[in-house]
Amino acid sequence: MDTYETIAAWLGHLPTAPHSLAPDTALIEDGILDSIEILNLVAFIEERFAVVLPVDAFIPENFATPAAVAALVVTLTSAVPA
Amino acid sequence: MSLPQKVDVLVIGGGPAGSMAATALAQKGIDVALIDKQHHPRETVGESILPSAWKYFDLLGVSEAVAKNFVRKAGGVVVWGDQISEIAFKDFGYTRPGMHVERDEFDDLLLRNAAAKGVGVFEGYRAEAFTPGDNPVVTVVDEAGQRREIACRQFIDTTGQAALVGRQLGGRRLNADFRFVALWGYFENSRYFSAGGVARDFGEIPQHPPLTFVTRLGGWGWSWHIPMKKVTSVGLVIPVEDYKREFAEHPSLDAYFLSRCRATPHLGRLLANAHMVNGGTRMMRDFSYGCDHISGPGFLVAGDAAGFIDPIFSIGVVFALYAGNLAAWATQRILANPAQAANTRLVFETQLKGRAELAYALALPGVERDATTAARQSFDYFSQAEKELTWSAASMTTRSQNVVRAAGGAEGAAGIRRRDLATLRYA
Numbered sequence: 001m002d003t004y005e006t007i008a009a010w011l012g013h014l015p016t017a018p019h020s021l022a023p024d025t026a027l028i029e030d031g032i033l034d035s036i037e038i039l040n041l042v043a044f045i046e047e048r049f050a051v052v053l054p055v056d057a058f059i060p061e062n063f064a065t066p067a068a069v070a071a072l073v074v075t076l077t078s079a080v081p082a
Numbered sequence: 083m084s085l086p087q088k089v090d091v092l093v094i095g096g097g098p099a100g101s102m103a104a105t106a107l108a109q110k111g112i113d114v115a116l117i118d119k120q121h122h123p124r125e126t127v128g129e130s131i132l133p134s135a136w137k138y139f140d141l142l143g144v145s146e147a148v149a150k151n152f153v154r155k156a157g158g159v160v161v162w163g164d165q166i167s168e169i170a171f172k173d174f175g176y177t178r179p180g181m182h183v184e185r186d187e188f189d190d191l192l193l194r195n196a197a198a199k200g201v202g203v204f205e206g207y208r209a210e211a212f213t214p215g216d217n218p219v220v221t222v223v224d225e226a227g228q229r230r231e232i233a234c235r236q237f238i239d240t241t242g243q244a245a246l247v248g249r250q251l252g253g254r255r256l257n258a259d260f261r262f263v264a265l266w267g268y269f270e271n272s273r274y275f276s277a278g279g280v281a282r283d284f285g286e287i288p289q290h291p292p293l294t295f296v297t298r299l300g301g302w303g304w305s306w307h308i309p310m311k312k313v314t315s316v317g318l319v320i321p322v323e324d325y326k327r328e329f330a331e332h333p334s335l336d337a338y339f340l341s342r343c344r345a346t347p348h349l350g351r352l353l354a355n356a357h358m359v360n361g362g363t364r365m366m367r368d369f370s371y372g373c374d375h376i377s378g379p380g381f382l383v384a385g386d387a388a389g390f391i392d393p394i395f396s397i398g399v400v401f402a403l404y405a406g407n408l409a410a411w412a413t414q415r416i417l418a419n420p421a422q423a424a425n426t427r428l429v430f431e432t433q434l435k436g437r438a439e440l441a442y443a444l445a446l447p448g449v450e451r452d453a454t455t456a457a458r459q460s461f462d463y464f465s466q467a468e469k470e471l472t473w474s475a476a477s478m479t480t481r482s483q484n485v486v487r488a489a490g491g492a493e494g495a496a497g498i499r500r501r502d503l504a505t506l507r508y509a
C-alpha cells in the first residue's frame with residue numbers, strides 16, 4: 001500500500017466515515033475527523049511511518065482532506081534528518 | 083487497595099478533566115492512579131452540557147448511563163434586551179441532545195467508571211506540593227494530616243480552580259476582561275421553557291425537554307436557568323461593581339440573590355411558586371484566569387486548573403473533557419518517547435492555549451479585539467455543524483462579531499440557525 005492508501009484505509013474505518021472517501025473529502029468540516037480522532041490519527045501515523053510530527057505540523061490544514069494528510073506524511077518521511 | 087508509593091501516571095483531581103485523562107490512559111493499559119482531596123459525590127457548579135460531549139462519553143463508555151440518568155435539553159432560549167431567540171441542537175444536525183446534569187452525580191459517575199476501567203482511585207488525599215523533573219514526586223496529605231510522597235513518571239494536574247501547579251509555580255493571572263461575580267442557588271418547583279418558548283410546570287420535563295434559559299442583566303451581566311431532575315439551578319453573573327453596590331442594600335446574600343432573581347423579567351415569573359433549597363446562595367468571584375505554566379518536566383495541566391474564562395457558552399465541561407483527552411494522549415506520547423518530551427509538551431501547550439484563546443475571543447463582552455492566530459486555528463478544527471452552532475449561540479447574546487473575528491473575517495450569516503420569537507408563552 002502506498003501512503004495515500006494507508007491513510008485512506010485508516011480513515012475508512014472511522015464510524016463517521018462516508019461510504020466512499022475521496023482525496024478531497026472534507027474531513028474536519030464534515031465532522032469525520034474530530035478532536036479525538038485527529039490525535040488517534042497522529043499516533044497511527046507516527047507509529048506506522050516511524051516519524052514524529054513537529055509542533056508546526058499540528059494545524060487544521062494538514063488534516064483537512066485525505067490528500068492533505070497523505071501529503072503531510074510524504075513530507076515527513078522524505079525529510080532529510082538534519 | 084492502599085495508595086501506591088510509585089505509579090507511572092498520577093492524576094490529581096477527579097472532576098471531568100481528571101476522570102477523562104485517567105480513564106483514557108488506563109484504557110491504553112497504562113498504570114494510573116487518581117487522587118481527589120474530596121469524596122465524591124461532591125458539589126460543583128456547571129450543569130449545562132453541550133452535545134459535543136457525547137464523543138467523549140462514547141470514548142469513556144458512559145453514554146448509556148449519562149442518557150439514562152440525566153435530563154436531556156433540546157437547546158437554548160435567550161432574552162437579550164428586546165430580542166428573544168431560540169436554538170435547537172437538531173437544527174444543526176446533532177442527533178443527540180445536550181444534557182442538564184447534577185454535577186455531584188455526574189462527576190461521581192465518571193469517577194466510578196474510571197475505577198471500573200482500571201484507574202486506582204483514592205479519595206480523601208490532597209496533593210500539597212510537587213517536585214517537577216524526569217521522575218516527579220508529589221507530596222500528598224491524607225485526612226489524618228499524614229504526609230507521604232508518591233513517585234511517578236508523569237503527573238497531570240486536574241485540580242480545577244484550586245490550580246495546584248498555577249499556585250505553586252506562580253503565573254496564575256486573573257483576567258481583567260471578565261470581572262464578574264457569580265451567585266447561584268437551587269430551586270424546587272420552578273417552571274421552565276420548552277421548545278417554542280412555552281413555559282411549563284416542572285413535572286412536564288419528561289414529556290417536554292427543557293431549554294437552557296438565559297437572560298441579560300444590565301449591560302453584560304446575565305442569568306442562567308437549568309432545570310435538572312429534582313431541582314433547577316439558577317445563577318446570576320453580575321459585574322463586580324454592580325454586585326458591590328447592590329449587595330450593600332440587602333441584609334443578606336440570600337435576600338439579595340432572591341430579590342435580584344425575582345425582579346428579572348421572565349426568570350422571576352418562572353420562579354413565582356419556587357423556593358430555594360439545598361443550603362442557600364452560592365457565590366464565586368475571580369473565576370476567570372489563565373496560567374503561564376500548563377506543562378513542564380514531568381507534568382501537564384488540564385481543565386480549569388489550566389485556566390477558565392467565562393461560563394456564557396457552557397463550554398467548561400466539554401473543554402475539560404477535551405483537555406483531559408489531550409493530556410492523556412500527550413502523556414502517553416511522552417512515556418513512549420521520552421526523547422521527544424519537549425516537542426510533545428509544546429504540542430500540548432499550543433493546542434490547549436489555542437482553545438483557551440478561542441474561548442476568550444468568543445466570550446469577550448463588548449470588546450473589539452482580533453482573535454489570535456491560535457484561536458483562529460482552533461476554530462478551524464470545528465466541524466461545520468459546530469461552527470454554525472457557535473455562531474448561532476453567539477448571535478443570541480450579541481457576540482456574533484466575536485465569531486466573525488475567530489473565523490478570520492468570514493461572515494457566517496448563512497449558518498446562523500436561530501428562531502426569533504415574538505414572545506415567550508405562559509399557559
Ligand SMILES: Cc1cc2nc3c(=O)[nH]c(=O)nc-3n(C[C@H](O)[C@H](O)[C@H](O)COP(=O)(O)OP(=O)(O)OC[C@H]3O[C@@H](n4cnc5c(N)ncnc54)[C@H](O)[C@@H]3O)c2cc1C
Nearest residue numbers: 095097098099119128130209242244264385386393398399
Ligand atoms: C459560575 C460558573 C458557571 C458554570 N457553568 C457551566 C455550565 O453550565 N456548563 C459547563 O460545561 N461548565 C460550566 N462551568 C465550568 C465548569 O464548572 C468547569 O469548567 C468544570 O467543572 C471543570 O472541570 P475540572 O475537571 O477541570 O475541575 P473540577 O470539576 O473543579 O474538579 C477538580 C477536582 O480536583 C479536586 N482537587 C482540588 N485540589 C486538589 C488537590 N490539591 N489535591 C487533590 N484533589 C484536588 C477537587 O476536589 C475537585 O474534585 C461554570 C463555571 C462557573 C464558574
